Amino acid sequence: xxxxxxELIIDHYKNPQYRGHLDPNDIQFEDDNPLCGDHIEITLRxxxxxxxTEGRFDGxxxxxxxxxxxxxxxxxxxxxxxxxxxxxxxxxxxxxGIELGPVRLKCALLSLKVLKAGVYGLGEAxxxxxx
Amino acid sequence: xxxxxxxxxxRADFPILRREVRPGVPLVYLDSTATTQKPTVVIEAMxxxxxxxxxxxxxxxxxxxxxxxxxxxxxxxAVAKFVNSxxxxxxxxxxxxxxxxxxxxxxxxxxxxxxGDRIVLTEMEHHSNLIPWxxxxxxxxxxxxxxxxxxxxxxxxxxxxxxxxxxxxxxAFSGMSNxxxxxxxxxxxxxxxxxxxxxxxxDGAQLVPHQPVDVQALDVDFLAFSAHKMLGPSxxxxxxxxxxxxxxxxxxxxxxxxxxxxxxxSFTPNDLPHKFEAGTPAIAEAVGFGAAIAYLTEVxxxxxxxxxxxxxxxxxxxxxEIPNVKVFGPSAExxxxxxxxxxxxxxPHDAAQILDRxxxxxxxxxxxxxxxxxxxxxxxxxxxxxxxYNVKEEVDKLVDGIYEVKKVFG
Numbered sequence: 001x002x003x004x005x006x007e008l009i010i011d012h013y014k015n016p017q018y019r020g021h022l023d024p025n026d027i028q029f030e031d032d033n034p035l036c037g038d039h040i041e042i043t044l045r046x047x048x049x050x051x052x053t054e055g056r057f058d059g060x061x062x063x064x065x066x067x068x069x070x071x072x073x074x075x076x077x078x079x080x081x082x083x084x085x086x087x088x089x090x091x092x093x094x095x096x097g098i099e100l101g102p103v104r105l106k107c108a109l110l111s112l113k114v115l116k117a118g119v120y121g122l123g124e125a126x127x128x129x130x131x
Numbered sequence: 132x133x134x135x136x137x138x139x140x141x142r143a144d145f146p147i148l149r150r151e152v153r154p155g156v157p158l159v160y161l162d163s164t165a166t167t168q169k170p171t172v173v174i175e176a177m178x179x180x181x182x183x184x185x186x187x188x189x190x191x192x193x194x195x196x197x198x199x200x201x202x203x204x205x206x207x208x209a210v211a212k213f214v215n216s217x218x219x220x221x222x223x224x225x226x227x228x229x230x231x232x233x234x235x236x237x238x239x240x241x242x243x244x245x246x247g248d249r250i251v252l253t254e255m256e257h258h259s260n261l262i263p264w265x266x267x268x269x270x271x272x273x274x275x276x277x278x279x280x281x282x283x284x285x286x287x288x289x290x291x292x293x294x295x296x297x298x299x300x301x302x303a304f305s306g307m308s309n310x311x312x313x314x315x316x317x318x319x320x321x322x323x324x325x326x327x328x329x330x331x332x333x334d335g336a337q338l339v340p341h342q343p344v345d346v347q348a349l350d351v352d353f354l355a356f357s358a359h360k361m362l363g364p365s366x367x368x369x370x371x372x373x374x375x376x377x378x379x380x381x382x383x384x385x386x387x388x389x390x391x392x393x394x395x396x397s398f399t400p401n402d403l404p405h406k407f408e409a410g411t412p413a414i415a416e417a418v419g420f421g422a423a424i425a426y427l428t429e430v431x432x433x434x435x436x437x438x439x440x441x442x443x444x445x446x447x448x449x450x451x452e453i454p455n456v457k458v459f460g461p462s463a464e465x466x467x468x469x470x471x472x473x474x475x476x477x478x479p480h481d482a483a484q485i486l487d488r489x490x491x492x493x494x495x496x497x498x499x500x501x502x503x504x505x506x507x508x509x510x511x512x513x514x515x516x517x518x519x520y521n522v523k524e525e526v527d528k529l530v531d532g533i534y535e536v537k538k539v540f541g
Binding site: 064103 | 484496497
């Protein structure tokens with residue numbers, strides 16, 4: 001239980017390394033979780049080889065949603081887009097290093113949902129993207 | 132007559148209050164606005180019903196069926212007496228306050244409203260007293276108007292008077308806000324509505340559990356409430372309506388029990404209240420509802436209201452001590468036992484989750500009142516709410532817990 005607010009998460013929440021907005025960018029997507037008002041926007045730059053060269057997130061919400069966005073961007077910079085497309089729920093949970101109940105899971109997975117809708121070039125984000 | 136509750140004695144009646152959330156961490160239950168805990172008498176009444184009396188009601192002639200029917204109808208009589216309904220048949224059992232409001236929207240609304248008619252609601256409504264009217268409005272081209280909420284969480288009655296100049300057909304409003312805690316001036320709102328020729332529906336989901344409610348004194352046309360917010364089980368609620376209205380309203384749902392005679396292509400509806408109770412109802416839950424009402428009657432609703440007043444006044448005082456805490460809603464004397472607040476820079480989900488470490492159960496979110504939160508420009512609040520079993524020591528634990536939350540994010 002106490003793990004939920006372990007240092008790593010609080011640190012990424014309070015001192016995010018990847019908060020911001022890239023302009024110009026190659027990929028941009030945003031979505032929110034209406035239940036709690038969490039909002040995440042992700043912008044990425046991708047090079048000619050299809051590799052993420054830079055990434056930023058912006059938004060507001062609980063520590064879990066914001067920290068997971070920061071950790072997620074950190075984990076994909078330098079990776080090929082094809083690899084980003086394969087990211088799953090478990091990858092995010094591994095980044096956070098915690099167990100989450102169903103309500104907080106939505107907070108943790110919002111950034112992955114936004115990221116995948118963006119890299120797939122979808123019009124809207126759906127929960128199927130993060131199963 | 133004393134107005135103070137014997138809270139230690141009351142607490143002993145609620146077995147769940149003895150549990151530990153985790154070993155060594157006792158439960159501090161501050162989420163009664165969502166649902167209240169149940170006293171032993173309610174749990175045992177339902178258990179005893181299933182062990183001794185259980186049968187379907189109203190048509191059977193065997194002993195168990197007669198006993199079950201009598202118990203179900205006794206519960207209805209208890210509910211009627213509790214809100215001072217002039218007739219027992221004016222109490223319709225539903226699933227909850229939400230279904231009660233939907234019953235009025237579907238039955239009365241569709242029979243009586245036409246394009247261009249207006250309904251007045253308020254900005255502080257729970258979704259249960261908003262969506263049924265939105266659905267009706269879309270279907271019938273009915274216009275919805277909203278009494279604004281002031282910055283200090285009260286209804287703007289001057290604006291209400293202006294809205295009444297458009298001669299609405301119905302004014303539907305919450306008796307007590309589940310977020311702000313505001314206790315609205317029900318009698319005044321009803322009187323003004325009637326002067327303008329409008330009927331009134333009070334969402335009493337929070338009001339009825341927290342203070343004495345007399346439908347005749349308030350002169351309200353419809354009153355909706357839920358058992359589970361007043362010590363009873365979930366799955367049962369009630370609608371009170373004025374007899375002349377209920378009698379002329381068409382049935383809401385079709386099925387068994389709501390009919391008098393049935394042919395292949397037609398039916399004659401049953402008399403009140405059965406006309407609105409299609410299918411086998413929640414019988415054991417009705418018995419539990421009756422037991423909850425007996426318990427509250429014994430405690431005394433004046434004393435319930437006074438106890439909550441004392442707790443909320445203390446809570447607001449303690450919360451105000453904490454830097455960067457903002458409590459929403461009016462001052463203590465204008466509200467019931469609900470304190471919704473924000474902590475600067477800390478999301479309510481995080482606050483609630485950390486409070487749970489200390490066994491403190493509070494709610495985080497928009498509490499089914501999204502438009503109200505939009506009005507105040509916040510996505511969510513943390514809400515602590517109280518009932519007859521809560522004590523000041525629990526408020527102190529909440530305050531200590533909030534300091535712990537601030538420490539985590541410090």
